Amino acid sequence: MRIYDNPSKTIRDQLCRRPALEQASLDILMDEIFEAVRKDGDRALIRYTEKFDNITPQNVALSLNEQQAIALRTPKALMRAIDRAYDNIRVFHAGQVLDQRKETVEILPGVTCWRESRAIERVGLYVPGGTAPLISSALMLGVPAQIAGCKEIILCTPPNKLGAIEPAVCYAAAKIGAKKLMCVGGAQAIAAMAIGTKCVPGVDKIFGPGNQYVTAAKQMAVKYGVAIDMPAGPSEVMVVADETARPDFVAADLLSQAEHGTDSQVVLLATCNKIAKAVNDEMSRQLATLPRKLIADKALTNSFCLVLDTIDKMVNFANNYAPEHLILSVALPEQLATQVANAGSVFLGNYSPESAGDYASGTNHTLPTNGWARSYGGVSLDSFIKKITFQTITQSGLRSLAEVIVPLANAENLSAHARAVTIRLRNNL
Amino acid sequence: MRIYDNPSKTIRDQLCRRPALEQASLDILMDEIFEAVRKDGDRALIRYTEKFDNITPQNVALSLNEQQAIALRTPKALMRAIDRAYDNIRVFHAGQVLDQRKETVEILPGVTCWRESRAIERVGLYVPGGTAPLISSALMLGVPAQIAGCKEIILCTPPNKLGAIEPAVCYAAAKIGAKKLMCVGGAQAIAAMAIGTKCVPGVDKIFGPGNQYVTAAKQMAVKYGVAIDMPAGPSEVMVVADETARPDFVAADLLSQAEHGTDSQVVLLATCNKIAKAVNDEMSRQLATLPRKLIADKALTNSFCLVLDTIDKMVNFANNYAPEHLILSVALPEQLATQVANAGSVFLGNYSPESAGDYASGTNHTLPTNGWARSYGGVSLDSFIKKITFQTITQSGLRSLAEVIVPLANAENLSAHARAVTIRLRNNL
Numbered sequence: 001m002r003i004y005d006n007p008s009k010t011i012r013d014q015l016c017r018r019p020a021l022e023q024a025s026l027d028i029l030m031d032e033i034f035e036a037v038r039k040d041g042d043r044a045l046i047r048y049t050e051k052f053d054n055i056t057p058q059n060v061a062l063s064l065n066e067q068q069a070i071a072l073r074t075p076k077a078l079m080r081a082i083d084r085a086y087d088n089i090r091v092f093h094a095g096q097v098l099d100q101r102k103e104t105v106e107i108l109p110g111v112t113c114w115r116e117s118r119a120i121e122r123v124g125l126y127v128p129g130g131t132a133p134l135i136s137s138a139l140m141l142g143v144p145a146q147i148a149g150c151k152e153i154i155l156c157t158p159p160n161k162l163g164a165i166e167p168a169v170c171y172a173a174a175k176i177g178a179k180k181l182m183c184v185g186g187a188q189a190i191a192a193m194a195i196g197t198k199c200v201p202g203v204d205k206i207f208g209p210g211n212q213y214v215t216a217a218k219q220m221a222v223k224y225g226v227a228i229d230m231p232a233g234p235s236e237v238m239v240v241a242d243e244t245a246r247p248d249f250v251a252a253d254l255l256s257q258a259e260h261g262t263d264s265q266v267v268l269l270a271t272c273n274k275i276a277k278a279v280n281d282e283m284s285r286q287l288a289t290l291p292r293k294l295i296a297d298k299a300l301t302n303s304f305c306l307v308l309d310t311i312d313k314m315v316n317f318a319n320n321y322a323p324e325h326l327i328l329s330v331a332l333p334e335q336l337a338t339q340v341a342n343a344g345s346v347f348l349g350n351y352s353p354e355s356a357g358d359y360a361s362g363t364n365h366t367l368p369t370n371g372w373a374r375s376y377g378g379v380s381l382d383s384f385i386k387k388i389t390f391q392t393i394t395q396s397g398l399r400s401l402a403e404v405i406v407p408l409a410n411a412e413n414l415s416a417h418a419r420a421v422t423i424r425l426r427n428n429l
Numbered sequence: 430m431r432i433y434d435n436p437s438k439t440i441r442d443q444l445c446r447r448p449a450l451e452q453a454s455l456d457i458l459m460d461e462i463f464e465a466v467r468k469d470g471d472r473a474l475i476r477y478t479e480k481f482d483n484i485t486p487q488n489v490a491l492s493l494n495e496q497q498a499i500a501l502r503t504p505k506a507l508m509r510a511i512d513r514a515y516d517n518i519r520v521f522h523a524g525q526v527l528d529q530r531k532e533t534v535e536i537l538p539g540v541t542c543w544r545e546s547r548a549i550e551r552v553g554l555y556v557p558g559g560t561a562p563l564i565s566s567a568l569m570l571g572v573p574a575q576i577a578g579c580k581e582i583i584l585c586t587p588p589n590k591l592g593a594i595e596p597a598v599c600y601a602a603a604k605i606g607a608k609k610l611m612c613v614g615g616a617q618a619i620a621a622m623a624i625g626t627k628c629v630p631g632v633d634k635i636f637g638p639g640n641q642y643v644t645a646a647k648q649m650a651v652k653y654g655v656a657i658d659m660p661a662g663p664s665e666v667m668v669v670a671d672e673t674a675r676p677d678f679v680a681a682d683l684l685s686q687a688e689h690g691t692d693s694q695v696v697l698l699a700t701c702n703k704i705a706k707a708v709n710d711e712m713s714r715q716l717a718t719l720p721r722k723l724i725a726d727k728a729l730t731n732s733f734c735l736v737l738d739t740i741d742k743m744v745n746f747a748n749n750y751a752p753e754h755l756i757l758s759v760a761l762p763e764q765l766a767t768q769v770a771n772a773g774s775v776f777l778g779n780y781s782p783e784s785a786g787d788y789a790s791g792t793n794h795t796l797p798t799n800g801w802a803r804s805y806g807g808v809s810l811d812s813f814i815k816k817i818t819f820q821t822i823t824q825s826g827l828r829s830l831a832e833v834i835v836p837l838a839n840a841e842n843l844s845a846h847a848r849a850v851t852i853r854l855r856n857n858l
Contacts, residue, residue, distance in 0.1 A: 081836035088536050088833070096544070099528040107517050107791045115525070118770050120804050132842035168840055204803040222660065227804035252849040259845040328591065337819055341547050348821040351853055355846040356822055360833035362536045363818040374633040375549050375656035377815035387804035389792040390766055392777040395784055404517070404789035407510035411597055413561035415689040415720050418832050419785040420681040424780055 001254075001268065001283070003276045003305040010159045012306070013312075016320045019265060019302045026216035033192045041197035046051065049159065052213075057183040060200040062170070067181050071170035078168055082135065083396075085360050086175050089143040092362030094428065096381035096400030097147065110397020113219055115387045120227075122152040122192035123384060124180070126208030129158035129185055133166040134209070136358060140208045140365050141379065142176025150386035154193060154201055158185020188295050190217035194224045194278045205229070207379065207427040209366065229379055234263040237354055238323035240314055242271040242281065243283055245329035251282035251352050252326055258296035258303065262268065267321065268305040270313050281330035313337045322373035325354045342374045399425055430683075430697065430712070432734040436672060439740075441735070446751045447796065447799050448664065448731045456646035463620045463649055470626035478588065481642075486588045486612040490628040491599070496610050500599035507597055512654045513562065515604050518572040521791030525810035526576065529732070536842040538671050539826020544816045547658075551581040551630065552813060553622035554607070555630055555637030558587035558614055562595040565787060569794050570636045570808065571605025577813035582607045583630055587614020615639075619646035623655045634658070638795065658808055662799030663692040667752035669743055669765065670708065671700040674758035675779055680711035682756055685784050687725035687732065696752065697734040698743050698824045705734040726848060744768045751802040771803045828854055 004011060023116040034042040049057055049164040059066070074082070086212055087413060100117035107113055128134050153177040162164050173181045182200050183190060189200075190210075194217075196202025206218055218228045221237040233348050239250050239258035253357050270276040283300070287293055308314050314335070318326060322342035330336055333348035340346055344367030345357050356366045365380035393401070402421050409417035465473040471489055473721040478486055488495070495554040528537030529546035530535035536542055536754060554570040557563050567584060574582050586598050602610045611629050614619060618629075619639075623646075625631025635647055647657045666686035668679050683695040698746070699705040712729070716722055737743045744765070747755060750773035759765055762777035769775055774786050787794045793809035812838050822830070831850050 013658045060431075078836050078840050081833045081840075084833045085837060089538075091536055092534050092542050095532045095534045098532070103524045103527070105521050105524045105791065107520055111517075111785075111790050113521050113790055113792050115806075115809070126809065132840065134841060136837055136841065136846070161847050225800055227801070249853055252845070252852045254621060256843070256845040256849040259843060286845075286848070290848075292842075296845065319512055333821070339548060345818040345820070347821060350684040351824045351827045352820055352822040353827075353849040353853065355834055355838060355843075355849045356540075356827065357818070357820060358834075359821050359837045359845060360830040361540050361542055361822065362534065363542050363820055368815075371654055372656070373815070373817075375694055375815060377544075378818060380544070380816065382811070382816075384802060386768065386797075386802070387809065387811075388802075389786070389807060390771055390777060391774070391786060391790050391792055392762070393781040393790065398780045398782070398785065401789040402514045402787050403785075404510045405784055407507050408514060408565055408788045409784060411507050411561065412508075412563060412565065413720075414685070414784075416685040416686060416715075416725065417591075417787060420678075420685040420716070420782040420784045423681045424678055424782065 001280055001300050001303045002307050005273055005307040006309055012317055029328040030187060030216050030220040033187045037191040038195050042199045045184050045188050045192055047191040051079050052186050053158055055159050055163045058163045060182055060184055062181045067170045067174060069420060070167050071174050076173040079171060082172055086139055088360055088362035089139055091382050093147050100385060108400050110394035113391040115389050117385045117387050119148040119150045120384055120386060123150045124203035124206045125191060126155045126210055127169060128210050133169045135168045135172050137208060139167055139173035144381045145384045146177050148381055150384055154180045154203055156182040156184050156189035156363040159183045161229045185215035187213045190214060190221055193228045194221035229374050229383055230368055231372055232276060235260045236265040236323055236369055237317060237325040238267040238269060240269045240330055241275050242330045244331045247278035247282045247349055250279045250329055251286050254283060255286055255296050256355050258299035259292040262295050262298035262318035264299040264302040270305060270307050273307050276307050322371045324367045324369045327354060344368050344373045344378050348401060430709060430732045430734050434702050434736045435738055441746055444608055459645050459649040462616045466620040467624050471628045474613050474617050474621055476710035478613055480613050480773050482587055484592045487592045487610055488686045489613055489697050496603060498665055499602050503600040508600060512786050517789055518568055518793035522573045522810050529814060537826060537829050542817050542820040546814045546816050548577040549815060551632040552579045553555055553632035553635045554583060555618060555639055556586040556598060557639050560653060562598045564597045564601050566599055566638060569603035573810045574813045575606050576810055579813055583609045583632055585611040585613050585618035588612045608737035616642045616646035619643060619650055623650035623653045630767045633659045641786050655720050658803055658812055659797055659805050663758050664689045665694040665752055665798055666754040667696040667747060668756040669698045669759055670704050671759045673760045676707035676711045679708045679758055682714060682782050684715055684725055688721040688730035691724050693726035694727040695732040699734060699736050704738050705736050751797045751800045754785060754797045773797050773802045773807050778803055780796050
């Protein structure tokens with residue numbers, strides 16, 4: 001990775017920008033797919049699966065019996081790992097239930113307002129396949145949906161080489177209480193969940209990672225009135241390292257992000273050039289024995305080391321960059337953590353690798369990329385809930401409020417708004 | 430309004446769809462405006478203001494002194510109304526601070542995870558002008574931003590006929606602690622906040638209502654990496670009325686929504702035809718003396734009464750429709766409220782008009798329209814905050830997690846993820 005040693009503010013600002021993506025406009029293709037799914041329903045899903053995945057799915061929708069039968073083929077050790085990951089994710093997200101309590105406030109005598117949480121009723125989870133099925137994504141999306149109490153949890157995942165769903169995904173889907181498991185992937189799966197077909201129920205919100213086609217389809221789904229979890233971009237990690245960091249650990253963390261895809265970006269923020277060089281050396285060594293070496297190597301060309309001589313500059317850079325994952329391999333990570341303003345998930349100390357959060361510690365791995373951490377948090381229980389406000393007002397409460405409502409409504413030229421109040425007080429003013 | 434008396438399920442489903450909007454694609458115009466603002470900055474803002482608002486603004490950015498001087502021209506009675514609305518909104522939203530507390534969970538010995546809230550640093554509030562400045566929107570957006578502790582609160586509003594900002598908006602802006610007040614409206618204001626100009630700072634998230642141009646510009650802002658509060662559509666209210674409802678109150682509530690714009694939709698759900706007719710008669714009577722009669726009258730052509738003979742059917746219809754505002758003018762509103770699954774804000778009983786929530790009771794009036802209440806709540810403190818997850822793991826904690834991480838990473842073909850863990854345990858396995 002290229003090392004920038006205390007570059008100017010201008011260069012630092014440039015480095016905060018993500019590498020430009022090849023953003024071929026997929027709008028025309030998406031229009032075509034959504035229109036075909038609207039018109040031909042499940043037949044369009046099979047057609048696109050044959051076209052894009054080169055396979056005819058055995059079934060689009062699996063029955064619960066089929067799902068359970070396939071799930072049992074999951075290797076026992078993997079089942080146990082899924083069970084434990086499920087438990088940890090559940091424990092962490094269950095803690096968020098407290099934020100969903102009813103909040104009642106008496107604003108004035110006779111004016112009582114509150115918020116109540118309601119689960120989003122129908123949610124669609126997308127679990128990518130590609131080189132391997134992302135079992136962990138099924139858990140990360142499904143566990144909070146289950147805790148929220150979403151009535152219908154639908155899971156779509158592309159067929160494997162046999163035209164079926166991987167046993168481990170069936171096992172995870174059963175654990176999270178997915179009502180329907182669909183063997184369909186790509187943009188056509190997103191279109192199906194947005195519009196609804198005979199096999200695939202339409203949903204209110206779509207969650208999950210995916211390639212550029214899935215991302216474009218999720219954007220199109222919004223035009224169909226369906227919400228999405230967050231805007232997506234390539235995965236990324238930033239490691240902040242001082243002289244207490246272990247170069248071999250840091251290199252392993254950077255490579256674990258780089259192996260995701262050729263468009264991943266990894267960034268090392270180091271307190272001195274020596275660390276940057278040591279990490280670079282370690283990366284070369286470790287890269288040599290990595291199965292996904294070619295992918296990681298390509299990702300490193302988008303990546304860089306930045307040496308900065310003050311903690312303030314490091315914190316500023318990290319907050320401006322707003323990384324998806326931020327690893328603090330420094331002497332006092334707790335202290336630095338308090339200064340983090342923009343990040344998806346933060347890992348403190350030398351024994352908190354990103355892959356712990358990716359799979360097992362319980363935090364969610366569906367996180368904002370591409371600078372979206374400035375405005376978005378990761379997926380959580382909140383993502384599966386909306387809060388509704390309620391109010392109940394007595395006639396005397398309304399009389400107090402009238403002194404506020406009437407002048408404001410009149411100032412906004414909305415006299416029917418004022419009248420809705422005065423008509424209720426007519427007999428008593 | 431047309432009355433549908435216990436129509437078929439098919440008709441009921443059709444009635445849940447909103448009237449089709451004239452969705453002339455504004456993409457080309459938006460591309461042009463954003464590109465001009467990117468290239469010419471503030472000069473483009475002045476040019477578009479002259480073109481669209483037919484006025485040259487006195488200043489694009491007001492200094493704090495100018496803002497305060499103008500604010501003092503607000504009529505005293507209106508100032509007092511703003512003060513009281515501000516206080517009530519503040520009390521209600523301050524109750525939401527509890528949801529922002531740090532949540533620490535010890536997942537296993539040596540594995541500690543938590544979430545912390547961070548304010549979105551730079552937020553842009555859009556306050557429409559048009560026939561009158563929406564002072565209340567400045568408060569509804571600004572108060573939660575202020576409580577959240579957003580570092581920079583920017584407010585944009587179009588110039589009035591004198592090319593300046595209305596005193597009451599200046600007064601509200603000062604109360605909410607807006608750092609910069611900009612005299613610019615429309616799509617160009619949104620582009621400026623998305624991109625940043627010399628006068629208008631770029632922001633991380635844009636909030637606020639607006640016409641179709643503002644809505645299209647907000648969608649474009651997302652492509653520039655800037656978040657928005659929620660997708661927008663015309664305002665709407667649904668009133669559920671049984672024989673305990675007062676037809677004159679119900680008619681006043683329906684008209685208060687209808688006066689917003691010709692594309693507003695108002696819906697009456699009545700338990701019997703007699704109520705529907707009585708409300709219709711009252712609406713005709715009240716409409717005659719309404720200053721915005723023509724607007725309201727046109728909105729009523731998009732609107733309807735639906736008579737349904739069971740409470741279950743009413744609840745189902747309301748939840749399928751997912752109204753922005755839902756008024757329950759029934760004998761036992763608390764009971765019905767528990768069954769509400771999808772709505773922006775709910776008003777219980779005969780003395781809780783929507784205009785109380787629009788201005789004064791403390792709940793937020795920035796709410797999901799067009800069926801988005803299925804997946805979105807209204808603006809709240811949460812809208813100005815993102816939650817970051819943190820974790821700290823000891824070496825022995827990591828050793829426990831390794832049994833989960835390694836099998837899952839291998840099943841997903843991500844061996845560098847596994848190695849980031851095993852390398853840390855090498856000396857001790």
